[in-house]
Amino acid sequence: MKDFNIAVIPGDGIGKEVVSEAVRVLETAADLHGGLSFQFTEYPWNCDYYLEHGVMMPEDGLEQLQPHDAVFLGAVGDPNKVPDHISLWGLLINIRRSFEQVVNIRPAKHIKGVRSPLHDPKGFDFIVVRENSEGEYSESGGRIHQGDDEIAIQNAVFTKKGTRRAMDYAFKLAESRRHHVTSATKSNGIVHSMPFWDEVFKETAIDFPDIKTRKVHIDALSAFLVSQPETFDVIVASNLFGDILTDVGAAIMGSIGIAPSANINLNGKYPSMFEPVHGSAPDIVGKGIANPIGQIWTAKMMLDHFGENELGNHLLSSIENVLDSGIKTPDLGGKATTEEVTNAVINELKKL
């Protein structure tokens, strides 16, 4: 019996609505598997918690999470309650960094039954490997002068180690896929960090002679995700560029409500964290129409992470069958509720 301890953080808004549904799916998956079980422990850390306690999580929050095999998170942030930079840096980014979740993995795939805004999505299927610990997201910087003379300086910091490990991850991933890695750069305009990024990419490529490579500036690359998404397999990108590319990836999939992601700890010292790409969507809270697919697909990534790839693939097939059958939430043009979609996925899973 493989037993996994999962820390569950529903977070804010629809996070609370979709996480419980994905947990139902995971429980079904474990039952079907036989040799697998999950223990879920819920942590109520979110913007309401902040309003009550003045912090996004208790002082020993990270220690509480640490012993788990994974963190399963819904969505963090609700700008009507707490400014984003406080809620996000206090919880989401804090966990990513403290637990050395140094790469963020986000697949984007054309799913049958989901209408892409593109005429001809040509069955695109790529994964963005995003550097998740440094780069443009840095607390280094500050301001000088006041009033009309004020200046803000922001430092982006790229280390060889941080850059290299993201690239190694991308190349290894490509070995199990279509053997192609594209690097998102901007070395024609950003003249210190990006030429460094290019150098490390070149260096890494030497160690993976069977992988074809391509280097595309972020402006053109964002455009190519619209005009030729089928030409990409694995894309490796800095923290900011990965953030942008994965939202465009979610957009061409047809809804940000279905896109999953994984924050991976590579050194085994801390748990990894699984969270969908979408936010807390305060505008649709309480209506029962939040799309649970992003969270359920995120659960599939967690299964893969635990080495349960077969079960993970079954889950993805179940998702695809349900969407193809037309059982969809309103963001996808359907009429089903959060619960109905989840029930349909569970039924599919039982069939496989």
Added chain:
Amino acid sequence: MKDFNIAVIPGDGIGKEVVSEAVRVLETAADLHGGLSFQFTEYPWNCDYYLEHGVMMPEDGLEQLQPHDAVFLGAVGDPNKVPDHISLWGLLINIRRSFEQVVNIRPAKHIKGVRSPLHDPKGFDFIVVRENSEGEYSESGGRIHQGDDEIAIQNAVFTKKGTRRAMDYAFKLAESRRHHVTSATKSNGIVHSMPFWDEVFKETAIDFPDIKTRKVHIDALSAFLVSQPETFDVIVASNLFGDILTDVGAAIMGSIGIAPSANINLNGKYPSMFEPVHGSAPDIVGKGIANPIGQIWTAKMMLDHFGENELGNHLLSSIENVLDSGIKTPDLGGKATTEEVTNAVINELKKL
């Protein structure tokens, strides 16, 4: 008689093929207008010039350009001859900065007769005002240590003055359009420069009480250009974010080959520069199939800049009529040559 002196820099690759065509259009426009004339002076500065002279332009290049009323540029760069950061910083970015072309204006518009990759472009019509002098494109930064310990640091520098003038420009532009400005930010992840950007946006908005505002993070905004481009009027963005958004804008238009841009000097001390969004496309050089529309639309922006808005609008209508009639280069699915498309635009212009 209004007489304008234009410095023409065809640059590299297809730049040389489309600039001469757009000059033909401008000459026709002047003839039709009657009270308008252009003097064109060509400057052969490009990567070949670099290979011969070791510089992208002569030492007194900027002084040669300075007395002109505008610079009309094709495309710069050919990585097979000269590394991009040398060719671009030596010519394009050098001119942008030395001539204090502090905002870059790029319209994106659904054009009848051009197939957008989007199912339903809903007649989108927006303009990106890009801060063009500072921000993430900065020469400030460097490296420390070597080998496995190497670190690259890149400073982004945002001044109140630089940020405010781009925003003022955007708000004024919105007054002549649909009274709506969207700010591209990322203050939830980038915690020094972007909160500053947000503050200046808020401050600016107070001076334009009749303009509606919206603030969207760059990841979501890039996705919205795919899923709901029709909701934007004027978008104001930093140098990097503007670069990305305008390429996505060109992608949803259907081809980067039709997108125009203007680099505007606001203090009247130096000429502004007009250049299409596309690059030098070395792969199609010499085939006579380069799309001249981007360069011709860029000419329209130059006419507007000279106060010749009526003529500019005629030119845009001519472009739209030609594309709608099916006379298009291969990048748009047509069979026409560069010259045929230009001739068709000239014929349309004569009709109006």
